[in-house]
Amino acid sequence: MKVGIIGASGYTGAELIRGLSLYQEVEINQIVSRNFAGKKLKDVFPHLSDSRYQDLTFEEEADLDSSDFYFLALPHQPSVELVKLLHEKGKKVVDLSAAYRIKNPSAYPNYYGFEHKYLELLSESVYGLPEIFREEIGKASIVANPGxxxxxxxxxxxxxxxxxxxxxxxxxxxxxxxxxxxxxxxxxxxxxxxxxxxxxxxxxxxxxxxxxxxxxxxxxxxxxxxxxxxxxxxxxxxxxxxxxxxxxxxxxxxxxxxxxxxxxxxxxxxxxxxxxxxxxxxxxxxxxxxxxxxxxxxxxxxxxxxDNLGKGASLQALQNFNIMTGMLEDKYIKDISRVSILFP
Amino acid sequence: MKVGIIGASGYTGAELIRGLSLYQEVEINQIVSRNFAGKKLKDVFPHLSDSRYQDLTFEEEADLDSSDFYFLALPHQPSVELVKLLHEKGKKVVDLSAAYRIKNPSAYPNYYGFEHKYLELLSESVYGLPEIFREEIGKASIVANPGxxxxxxxxxxxxxxxxxxxxxxxxxxxxxxxxxxxxxxxxxxxxxxxxxxxxxxxxxxxxxxxxxxxxxxxxxxxxxxxxxxxxxxxxxxxxxxxxxxxxxxxxxxxxxxxxxxxxxxxxxxxxxxxxxxxxxxxxxxxxxxxxxxxxxxxxxxxxxxxDNLGKGASLQALQNFNIMTGMLEDKYIKDISRVSILFP
Amino acid sequence: MKVGIIGASGYTGAELIRGLSLYQEVEINQIVSRNFAGKKLKDVFPHLSDSRYQDLTFEEEADLDSSDFYFLALPHQPSVELVKLLHEKGKKVVDLSAAYRIKNPSAYPNYYGFEHKYLELLSESVYGLPEIFREEIGKASIVANPGxxxxxxxxxxxxxxxxxxxxxxxxxxxxxxxxxxxxxxxxxxxxxxxxxxxxxxxxxxxxxxxxxxxxxxxxxxxxxxxxxxxxxxxxxxxxxxxxxxxxxxxxxxxxxxxxxxxxxxxxxxxxxxxxxxxxxxxxxxxxxxxxxxxxxxxxxxxxxxxDNLGKGASLQALQNFNIMTGMLEDKYIKDISRVSILFP
Amino acid sequence: MKVGIIGASGYTGAELIRGLSLYQEVEINQIVSRNFAGKKLKDVFPHLSDSRYQDLTFEEEADLDSSDFYFLALPHQPSVELVKLLHEKGKKVVDLSAAYRIKNPSAYPNYYGFEHKYLELLSESVYGLPEIFREEIGKASIVANPGxxxxxxxxxxxxxxxxxxxxxxxxxxxxxxxxxxxxxxxxxxxxxxxxxxxxxxxxxxxxxxxxxxxxxxxxxxxxxxxxxxxxxxxxxxxxxxxxxxxxxxxxxxxxxxxxxxxxxxxxxxxxxxxxxxxxxxxxxxxxxxxxxxxxxxxxxxxxxxxDNLGKGASLQALQNFNIMTGMLEDKYIKDISRVSILFP
Structure with missing residues (x-):
């Protein structure tokens, strides 16, 4: 399966790449970042310089067709639009922003400073906390990854x-x-x-x-x-x-x-x-x-x-990915969780 | 005025010495510590190696007569006894332990694991939070410095x-x-x-x-x-x-x-x-x-x-000392507070 | 293969367990620690509480027979003796102490304060830096893991x-x-x-x-x-x-x-x-x-x-283990190295 | 004496203000910072919010006349010019940049990327390391504070x-x-x-x-x-x-x-x-x-x-100030050094 990560140069993006690099079923075919466009992964994140994706180059613009599954790690407002476009193309998305997390649309002007225009999509998206919404996540095409x-x-x-x-x-x-x-x-x-x-x-x-x-x-x-x-x-x-x-x-x-x-x-x-x-x-x-x-x-x-970047962001996004794609829910994530822990 | 610090090798003791080294009215005439008895201040606390007390030697046992004022920075139970002995000798004491902080004596067996024998002294001691008990502190001979x-x-x-x-x-x-x-x-x-x-x-x-x-x-x-x-x-x-x-x-x-x-x-x-x-x-x-x-x-x-060691312990103890000895309440402590702050 | 870790409650011991928990060819059958004898792994190292070895109990004494391969993470002098005993029993050992690292025996009294009695064993042991001594490590039964x-x-x-x-x-x-x-x-x-x-x-x-x-x-x-x-x-x-x-x-x-x-x-x-x-x-x-x-x-x-605990200790010990047991040299260690890195 | 600090919103500026706030002979009459112009000291540096200068407002532009003594904590090139202007007005200056530190002018294009135009001033300025150049500092009007x-x-x-x-x-x-x-x-x-x-x-x-x-x-x-x-x-x-x-x-x-x-x-x-x-x-x-x-x-x-900000920058600048103005060399700085040290 081809996976695209849009907004791949932040901390959650780096963690998604770290995790997905173990996935044999997955090929990350695009990493997108305006700030680092043209640079190689290994130059932006030296700790990933022995990753299988080390030579992947950050793209300026997302290609909304070439991947089967998309992770979005963008600011809230760009995500509102991008999720809609991907949805129209029939793509599955895990969105790490708050753009589709809250069912009550009045929260957006009150707390985020913008009106949410896509109320239908908002009600269709599923809140990606598997311990509460596992079943719905399994059927969803838009999962709003929790804060x-x-x-x-x-x-x-x-x-x-x-x-x-x-x-x-x-x-x-x-x-x-x-x-x-x-x-x-x-x-x-x-x-x-x-x-x-x-x-x-x-x-x-x-x-x-x-x-x-x-x-x-x-x-x-x-x-x-x-x-x-x-x-x-x-x-x-x-x-x-x-x-x-x-x-x-x-x-x-x-x-x-x-x-x-x-x-x-x-x-x-x-x-x-x-x-x-x-x-x-x-x-x-x-x-x-x-x-x-x-x-x-x-x-x-x-x-x-x-870990705010683990269960609080990117590894939970992979947990949602596993559920949405029918994989064993803890596959790879369990191993990562066991060995990535630094002691002391 | 001669001041003794009993239990002088911990963090609160070191902070008391740092602060008192500015006091022109004060001579620290004994620093007591079982663990460091025989060692010089500057060897135990190199950051104080240019202090006027740099060559003062830690004593094994406290001399309860030679100082006019005592700071106790000891565990709770030894303080119970020592405060009593000093009180009998007419000395003023600021006790940094919990030994005389709580008026309700049942708190001691419940929370500290020992019975408090000196109920009269317990009721006579004053809780050393100047913003609430300033007047009482001014008249007290035993001040229990707050946690x-x-x-x-x-x-x-x-x-x-x-x-x-x-x-x-x-x-x-x-x-x-x-x-x-x-x-x-x-x-x-x-x-x-x-x-x-x-x-x-x-x-x-x-x-x-x-x-x-x-x-x-x-x-x-x-x-x-x-x-x-x-x-x-x-x-x-x-x-x-x-x-x-x-x-x-x-x-x-x-x-x-x-x-x-x-x-x-x-x-x-x-x-x-x-x-x-x-x-x-x-x-x-x-x-x-x-x-x-x-x-x-x-x-x-x-x-x-x-700062848990400042207002939360040693500098508040000096504030109590200033009140108990009739000095201006913020003397020296204000200067310390202003210049000891590290930025960044 | 049954593996014993003697001196398993320090940092290098914990890292050995973290790494070996991925090894499908290996069963850790004893973890030894005087200080923590009787306690379970998960209680001593909560970060390993979802490890396959979470319920393994620290032993007071090492059993020199029941494992096929031994990692020693002990002080220098106990290692001198224990390596000898294990060697006599035909066991393979990676010793993480300095006991067998230095060919020149005069270094021991000069730098470590004891005479090394087993000169033959000292000359037989191999210094476990694979980039220099890979071939010798492959044939060795005693590998002295470098500092x-x-x-x-x-x-x-x-x-x-x-x-x-x-x-x-x-x-x-x-x-x-x-x-x-x-x-x-x-x-x-x-x-x-x-x-x-x-x-x-x-x-x-x-x-x-x-x-x-x-x-x-x-x-x-x-x-x-x-x-x-x-x-x-x-x-x-x-x-x-x-x-x-x-x-x-x-x-x-x-x-x-x-x-x-x-x-x-x-x-x-x-x-x-x-x-x-x-x-x-x-x-x-x-x-x-x-x-x-x-x-x-x-x-x-x-x-x-x-990483002083990785290439500087426990993961290098696993690299030596892989070489000594004929496994692919980077098996498991590469995955650990890739995903254990925390970013940021 | 009126003292101006130009470039007062960085770390060295804040440390200069911390130190000078003890000086009874000194009035800081201007603090200059483009980035924070119009803001009060206490709002930019809350740790100084009980300083005697807490309500001083950062100025956009330096007034080269109103102070008697100037500290410059600016980038190198602006300092080159500003030192010259102040010198022409007969002001004493401690410059914390590298603009006048190196006698050999070829170092500037080689290491700093600009030609130094004021060779005479460069040779007149004194390198402000009192332990080596105390006497020259005492007579200098331009002191280049060391890195x-x-x-x-x-x-x-x-x-x-x-x-x-x-x-x-x-x-x-x-x-x-x-x-x-x-x-x-x-x-x-x-x-x-x-x-x-x-x-x-x-x-x-x-x-x-x-x-x-x-x-x-x-x-x-x-x-x-x-x-x-x-x-x-x-x-x-x-x-x-x-x-x-x-x-x-x-x-x-x-x-x-x-x-x-x-x-x-x-x-x-x-x-x-x-x-x-x-x-x-x-x-x-x-x-x-x-x-x-x-x-x-x-x-x-x-x-x-x-301390890179103490002897390595601002407190050394005050030591130079003391020497240049005929004060006791360690006045105030000794007290600051003794009590500003945080233990632990």
């Missing part, structure tokens, strides 16, 4: 939302993200000497991932639930922690049982006996989850850890 | 608790701490290759700082308030963020006004227009605070940043 | 030494190492807050790796060559740079040609057009090399980069 | 060059630098996720600091000496190590004696008994030096550590 914060947070919330055990109206979510989550674009506060030894919260009231998270949980929950969300930047390259707190009557043992049961067949979810650490998931598609209960305050405390 | 998490969290909560605007029964607190907060003792998970690039929550249900925080706020609040507290380790040396969420009716402008008013004369509190960053407080005694309001969920979001 | 500094430095020197182009008597080597190179044992200066943001040279005159390097180059060179070696610690977890300077008449183009020719069939050596960076080799078995010439001073400048 | 690599390297070489004990024609210098040494301008390879965990050499043959170093040592040495220089980037914000190797007959004790004698009255040089570490000099104006001798190869090994 990193929503992936970590929704996996920490899903069993509780599905079971209807959340008693508060709002859920307090605090999350930590490595800086690669902000992408490869240069910014003063991510210049190494300024980010070094620093940590801080940002967008504490109105982060773009809020409507994405609420859209999914309110599609499942009978009761309307709000997300109170504070993201923090921490000075690591990769990795994400989401700490979720909500009122419930269910105690620790029952909660843990609920989560273990819900996720018992999931290849990439590990329920731990101790709080998770990002070091144990970096480079992988794992989501590690820990469940606890505060008897004093009556709160469940659920903590999840992912 | 780092409580300092950051209580300063983020105090105006709201005092004003009685918190409508929820519990307050959700998420905090991030640099690793120096865990002290200088060696542990596998703080071995550099293992801590590098890692971050994780720990003790998510029953951290020792909970009773310390609840003790203070419930001494002020008419309504009983519980702290729901999740601390996280992040891979920096110094610095702490506390993100506090509670239900209230007061909107952003009123909240900010409340905080600005309460802290308007405080020399070490800065109310910011943007979320604070640890980089801006490292090395200093500042506590930077940001106040916001989530209209959707009805939550106040207050975020504070301190 | 990390010697691996990086010797690969930067080998073509020049072999060709006899070095005109100075001494070669100036400056090297940088990540902290995992010092192992997993706790030390004050590797406690995170103390190592963070720090860098320094150490052992600038008499580092243990000097005789190991000189032993190899003087086995090849007609002329006696001395290594002037300054190692530096830098605050990363993994990765190593060796910068080698020597007088020669050969100019840049010729030098580069010499290196490209010598290494043209090597699966794990990449000659680059720009100075190498540790980020591009971390997690892999690659050695990236750059060659330049200073016309003003008449010096060749050769720079190599490896 | 960071030259400061560290020349202080490691000066006693040996002055004494004439270097027997080789070339001196091998390997240096490590924190990333702030490259300034505040954004570059892809200094984007946090890419610099994190990375280290690499760069410009291994023709770095701009070579002519600056050779210019100084060949002004002192009878014998022409060449610098063989390899700089490396390491992933810290601040700090620099220079490791210098040269042939000599002088053994360790004599060498150390030579260095101690030469620097015995220097307020900012500390000769250590162990190799220096950057952690001990960060934030300060210290240069820590260690001297050793390799009996096997006949090489002296001298290692120095500085």
């Amino acid at each position: 990193c914060y929503p992936t970590a947070t929704l996996l920490a919330l899903f069993p509780a939302v599905k079971e209807g055990i959340i008693q508060s109206d709002s859920i307090t979510v605090n999350a930590l993200s490595g800086i690669s989550g902000a992408g490869r674009g240069l910014k003063q506060h991510f210049h190494y000497p300024e980010a070094y030894g620093n940590a801080y919260p940002y967008n504490p009231i109105k982060h773009r991932h809020i409507p994405e998270m609420e859209d999914v949980i309110n599609g499942i929950s009978d009761k309307k639930l709000l997300i109170r969300f504070t993201p923090h930047i921490i000075p690591v390259s990769r990795g994400m922690i989401s700490t979720v707190v909500f009122k419930t009557d269910m105690k620790k043992e029952q909660l843990e049982e609920l989560y273990r049961l819900e996720y018992r067949y999931e290849p990439f979810i590990r329920i731990l006996n101790n709080p998770p650490a990002i070091k144990d998931v970096v480079g992988s598609n794992y989501c590690d989850i820990y469940v606890d209960y505060d008897e004093r305050t009556g709160d469940a405390v659920v903590i999840s850890a992912i | 780092c998490y409580p300092t950051a969290t209580l300063l983020a909560l105090f105006p709201a608790v005092k004003e009685g605007i918190i409508q929820s029964d519990s307050i959700t607190v998420n905090a991030l701490s640099g690793i120096s907060g865990a002290g200088r003792g060696l542990k596998q998970h703080f071995h550099y290759p293992e801590a590098y690039g890692n971050a994780y929550p720990y003790n998510p249900i029953k951290h020792r700082h909970i009773p310390e925080m609840e003790d203070v706020i419930n001494g002020i609040s008419d309504k009983k308030l519980l702290i729901r507290f999740t601390p996280h380790i992040i891979p920096v040396s110094r610095g702490m963020i506390s993100t506090v969420v509670f239900k209230t009716d007061m909107k952003k402008e009123q909240l900010e006004e409340l905080y600005r008013l309460e802290y308007r004369y405080e020399p070490f509190i800065r109310i910011l227009n943007n979320p604070p960053a640890i980089k801006d407080v490292v090395g200093s005694n500042y506590c930077d605070i940001y106040v916001d309001y989530d209209e959707r969920t009805g939550d106040a979001v207050v975020i504070s940043a301190i | 990390c500094y010697p691996t990086a430095t010797l690969l930067a020197l080998f073509p020049a030494v072999k060709e006899g182009i070095i005109q100075s008597d001494s070669i100036t080597v400056n090297a940088l190492s990540g902290i995992s190179g010092a192992g997993r044992g706790l030390k004050q200066h590797f406690h995170y807050p103390e190592a963070y943001g720090n860098a320094y040279p150490y052992n600038p005159i008499k580092h243990r790796h000097i005789p190991e390097m000189e032993d190899v180059i003087n086995g090849i060179s007609d002329k006696k060559l001395l290594i002037r070696f300054t190692p530096h610690i830098i605050p990363v977890s993994r990765g190593m740079i060796s910068t080698v300077v020597f007088k020669t008449d050969m100019k840049k183009e010729q030098l580069e040609e010499l290196y490209r020719l010598e290494y043209r069939y090597e699966p794990f050596i990449r000659i680059l057009n720009n100075p190498p960076a540790i980020k591009d080799v971390v997690g892999s078995n690659y050695c990236d090399i750059y060659v330049d010439y200073d016309e003003r001073t008449g010096d060749a400048v050769v720079i190599s980069a490896i | 960071c690599y030259p400061t560290a390297t020349l202080l490691a070489l000066f006693p040996a060059v002055k004494e004439g004990i270097i027997q080789s024609d070339s001196i091998t210098v390997n240096a490590l630098s924190g990333i702030s040494g490259a300034g505040r301008g954004l570059k892809q390879h200094f984007h946090y996720p890419e610099a994190y965990g990375n280290a690499y050499p760069y410009n291994p043959i023709k770095h701009r600091h070579i002519p600056e170093m050779e210019d100084v040592i060949n002004g002192i040495s009878d014998k022409k000496l060449l610098i063989r220089f390899t700089p490396h980037i390491i992933p810290v914000s601040r700090g620099m190590i220079s490791t210098v190797v040269f042939k000599t007959d002088m053994k360790k004790e004599q060498l150390e004696e030579l260095y101690r004698l030469e620097y015995r009255y220097e307020p900012f040089i500390r000769i250590l008994n162990n190799p220096p570490a950057i952690k001990d000099v960060v934030g300060s104006n210290y240069c820590d030096i260690y001297v050793d001798y390799d009996e096997r190869t006949g090489d002296a090994v001298v290692i120095s550590a500085i």
